[in-house]
Amino acid sequence: MDELVYGLYIIAVALFIYGLMGLTQPRTAVRGNKIAAAGMALAVVATLIEIRATSNWTLIIAGLVVGVALGIPPALRTKMTAIPQLVALFNGVGGGTVALIAWAEFLETDRFTGLDPAHGLVVPVVVASLLASIIGSISFWGSVVAFSKLQGLLPGRPISLGRLQQPVNILVLLAAVAVAVVIGVGAASTGVNPWWFPVILVVSGVLGLMVVLPIGGADMPVVISLLNALTGLSAAAAGLALNNVAMMVAGMIVGASGSILTKLMANAMNRSIPAIVAGGFGGGAAASQESTGDRTVRSTSAADVAIQLAYANQVIVVPGYGLAVAQAQLAVKDVAKLLESRGVEVKYAIHPVAGRMPGHMNVLLAEADVSYDAMKDMDDINGEFARTDVAMVIGANDVTNPAARTDPNSPIHGMPVLNVDEAKSVIVLKRSMSSGFAGIENQLFYEPQTSMLFGDAKKSVSDVMEQLKAL
């Protein structure tokens, strides 16, 4: 039977890899996800076969049923705008599972002293378990903070101890390693007090909180991706401890792919991963904010916007998270359709981190049936702003800030932005003059060619639509 289980694991792992390959292309992505899910189902069935002789079936079935009942409703009902925090949450519970498995291993093997050397080396198993517990706990608590920040339960701005933050983080990390050493050394003799294990989980959890709390909301997508990769690595470590090939391979693949994705996202924001983890983004904002205090913005009306749009040759829509929050995708699409029927060319300029994650905005626009061809990446569209009559910025802020190019003192200096300010006319649809996710002022709003249309994005776009129809 062991051979059967192992064989099923191999098939499952092959399905994961094949499914992931599918996920990298729009055409095959849906199928790829289903293939990976089938691989997961197979892996679970194989594991249930492996443990068929257990006396704990009731508890196992109950756990699976409760998990399905808790997992499916939010996955089906959560609005697309809230997807990033949902992914953070799903990632967190994965990390939590790893930490709990390591704890259970520790208890089951009589504080690691009951490990049988005949089943492989004891030392790597203990080390892998401790590693899994530390990373899993960091991932769980870090994800909880990321979720709370994105959900608005915690303020998006960095919460930190200032200069003390890094030394304190290092001390906490050292404390976690020290507890791990105590447990590891104890395992070589008669074991340690069983309460040492919750201690390692708590200390690592504190580390997870301390690392993510000082990170500003703008960097949160990168953090989620980083935590995703960490959970993968902890799963691989747990797999090594349990000598389970499916966990090792799947965990490692996620660890590797998550690292790449994290790097891609950090590159898109011109931030290095160490700088993000070191935290404090937006801390230098105060200085540049003061200098903009005496400038004024021009506000405009829906009728004026409609006229500008109707007589433009080319319009570029710059969607941001605000558009998604206001659920204005469909209204925007209707306006675009009407303009196109009058011979105006409409394109969408999508910043790599528009929304809250790379590709998030594409998902949201796709939901509103916007054509795939009309969505342009930053690099493709940036040259076009100069010959665009109207750039309509809807609920986007930091990704349009020209200060990133021009003001070396700006905290976001060097971040690739959309060159919206090069358009002949810029219309910004915004609820109020509040600053963006990064917590800094946007110079674009003070440019002479910029006018602001204040109000809820959806209502503003609908008003523009009415005016357009009347023209």
Next chain:
Amino acid sequence: MESFLANIAILVLAGFVGFAVISKVPNTLHTPLMSGTNAIHGIVLLGALIVLGTVDDPGLLMQVICFVAIVFGTVNVVGGFVVTDRMLSMFKRKTPARSSDAEDR
């Protein structure tokens, strides 16, 4: 020792597979991909099942730990795959929409 080294070999190779598979992904698919890999690390559910499945007469603490671990792992797996599918289904719908848009022009 040998099985340990074999496991390390598997880990190294799996890491390279992960790099190779992911390095060519259009920006558009980054969010679904993150969500998809997130679902795949739900494989930790196996660990929870194995630990509870191999222990005899678990004490109350052990039962609670393992139960919560299984619940968490299942949420990770099921929720992850369902939400990824939901995200991707929005891309699928686009093919007919695109062709009709082309006709409009």
